[in-house]
Amino acid sequence: QIWRDANLAPNPVQGIDTLNGFLSDYVMFDISGTPGGDRPLLSGGGQAGKVYFSGDFVALSSGGSSGTFEVLTTLGFVNGTFAPVVNLPSPGGTKPPFGTYSLLQADPRDDDPSDNDFPGLTVAQITALEGTYYNLADVVGGLETFEMITFPRSQEREVLDFNNNPILRELSIQDVVLIKRSGNTITRMYFGEIDFGDTSGDPATIKAYPIGQVDDGDAMNEIEGTVSGFKDVNGNAISLNSSDEAVRALAIQKIGSGSFTLQAGTDLIYGGPLPADFPSSGRFLVFRR
Structure with missing residues (x-):
C-alpha cells in the first residue's frame, strides 16, 4: 500500500510520486543503400541493414522485412527478432504503420541445459520485451x-x-x-x-x-x-x-x-x-x- 500511495497518487508530482519510463518506440533508418564498409556489424556476423533510434537506446537489425534484431548496451548486445511493418485500423483514426520487435533472454527455469528438462543443449530463451518501431518517413x-x-x-x-x-x-x-x-x-x-x-x-x-x-x-x-x-x-x-x-x-x-x-x-x-x-x-x- 505504501508503494501504491507513492507511485499511483491521485495528484502526482512529476519525478516524486510518478513512475518514469526508460524505453521508447524506435524510429527505423534503412541503411542498406550506404556503402557496405560504412555499416555497423551484427553480433552474429554480417552487416546491419537497418538502425533504430529511440533517444534511450540504439538497435541494429538485418535487412529485409524481418530477421535478427539486437539492442546495443554498455554490456553488449541484447538479441531478438523483428517483424514486418503493418498498417492496422484504429478506433481513433489512421495511425502510422508500425513494426514490432522482441528481445530474448535466458529462461531462468533452465539453469542447467545438461539436465534435458528443456530441448537442446543451450539455455532455453524466453521473450523478455516486446516493442514497436516506425519507418522514418511514416513519422517525419x-x-x-x-x-x-x-x-x-x-x-x-x-x-x-x-x-x-x-x-x-x-x-x-x-x-x-x-x-x-x-x-x-x-x-x-x-x-x-x-x-x-x-x-x-x-x-x-x-x-x-x-x-x-x-x-x-x-x-x-x-x-x-x-x-x-x-x-x-x-x-x-x-x-x-x-x-x-x-x-x-x-x-x-x-x-x-x-x-x-x-x-x-x-x-x-x-x-x-x-x-x-x-x-x-x-x-x-x-x-x-
Whole structure:
C-alpha cells in the first residue's frame, strides 16, 4: 500500500510520486543503400541493414522485412527478432504503420541445459520485451536531401524551481542522427549527441561519428558543430539565455527545431573530415511524440 500511495497518487508530482519510463518506440533508418564498409556489424556476423533510434537506446537489425534484431548496451548486445511493418485500423483514426520487435533472454527455469528438462543443449530463451518501431518517413514528414534529427531521452535531471524545490526535467543531451538521402535512399549516415548545455552561457554543440562505428563506440572520425535559432513546434522562438536553471531546462523541453553548423573535427586524435556531401549549415528537427 505504501508503494501504491507513492507511485499511483491521485495528484502526482512529476519525478516524486510518478513512475518514469526508460524505453521508447524506435524510429527505423534503412541503411542498406550506404556503402557496405560504412555499416555497423551484427553480433552474429554480417552487416546491419537497418538502425533504430529511440533517444534511450540504439538497435541494429538485418535487412529485409524481418530477421535478427539486437539492442546495443554498455554490456553488449541484447538479441531478438523483428517483424514486418503493418498498417492496422484504429478506433481513433489512421495511425502510422508500425513494426514490432522482441528481445530474448535466458529462461531462468533452465539453469542447467545438461539436465534435458528443456530441448537442446543451450539455455532455453524466453521473450523478455516486446516493442514497436516506425519507418522514418511514416513519422517525419517533408524530409529533405539532408536531415539532422535529435531524439530526447526519457531519463531526467533534477533542477530547482523558483521556490528552490527540486523538479525533474529532460536531459540537456540528446541523441542525434545525420542522414544524406538520394530520393528515398539513405546514402550516408552519422550518429552522435547534441548538448544544449546545463546552464546559461553553455554552448550548444554537436559531435557526430560515422554510423559504422555505432556497434563498437569508436570515437574516431569525429565531426562537430553548433546549434542555435531554437523554435517550438509552432515556430515560436525559444531562448536558452536564462540564469534560472528550471526555466532554461523547461525551454530545452520545448525545442522542436533550430539551425546547425557543421565542420571537420578539431580534436587532434579523434577529429575527422566533414563529408563532402554534408552541408556546413542547415536546419535540425527534434523528434517528439
